[in-house]
Amino acid sequence: MTHAEIVKKVQWKDLRSLSVREMLIENNLTIPWFIISLTLAYSGYYLFALPFSAFFFLTALRQVHNGFHNSLGTNKFLTWLSLFLNSILMVVSIHAVKFNHIRHHKYCLTEEDYEGKSAGMTWYGAILYGPVHIFLIHKITLQLGNKKYRKNVLLELAAISLFVFLAFYFNIHFLIYHIIVMVIGEFLMAFFAVWTVHHHTEDSPEFARTQRGGWKNKITFSMFYHLEHHLFPAVPTIKLPELAKRIDEALPELEKKTTF
Incomplete structure (x- = not known):
């Protein structure tokens, strides 16, 4: 699809x-x-x-x-x-x-x-x-x-x-x-913000990884709804949980690779 x-x-x-x-x-x-x-x-x-x-x-x-x-x-x-x-x-x-x-x-x-x-x-x-x-x-x-x-x-x-x-x-x-903590955070961005959500998705880059666990999304402030974000980048983060529900209802067959 x-x-x-x-x-x-x-x-x-x-x-x-x-x-x-x-x-x-x-x-x-x-x-x-x-x-x-x-x-x-x-x-x-x-x-x-x-x-x-x-x-x-x-x-x-x-x-x-x-x-x-x-x-x-x-x-x-x-x-x-x-x-x-x-x-x-x-x-x-x-x-x-x-x-x-x-x-x-x-x-x-x-x-x-x-x-x-x-x-x-x-x-x-x-x-x-x-x-x-x-x-x-x-x-x-x-x-x-x-x-x-x-x-x-x-x-x-x-x-x-x-x-x-x-x-x-x-x-x-x-x-x-x-400053030191922020610099360390920036140095980890290639791993946390890119690798975690895109590794092994090269065949279908638009279908990024996502996270469905409730508590996992709470402690990460919904930042790992990455499949949803790539499909609908205009949707604000606060609305991504609702978007995820709509995607699951409309397209239950859509493969979702887990972030962590």
Whole structure:
């Protein structure tokens, strides 16, 4: 069954819109995790801060991912601001990530898909490839992106550099902790955000892996409904559980490879 045939069989267009409550959730999901993680780190409880930092990273990834697809329910400026601020807090140019992610949907797992390079590697190869992945997405955006993309990437890199410089120059220990944890998170992106959801799907790249376990999706904030996302990228993350139900009802025969 082709992508076009699936799109015709599943009712999904109503899922693109967000209520005020849903919009507030998608745009503020990171805040409690960020505050708690920095508060604990400020008090010197770094080990206790780690899981909250991890959840901040995951929810920030969810937020910017929705921003890539204009699914935050906000106007262009607020969506841009969300990407810019998260660039500083996640210590990576989010517009560089966006450029490669949009290409990933267009050229999924082909030579032109630089985001998806780690999908064909072993799991440990994808982990070791992590630093190269982060370097490559910046390089490719600066080489292939239009003037607007390049401007945003350079602006974000300048803001990140200032943030990192101030944290280390003034020895602000809880910000240094945050920066180190975020860099580690970015180095693991080739594994967690690419390999886990795309390995062994080269024959049908549009049919990514997915996750159906209730508790697993709760602790990962629905970020592993990846089959659903690739089939219907305009649907916000908060609506993916409902989309998954509709796909299962309309196409029970559709093969679903599990993420974990």
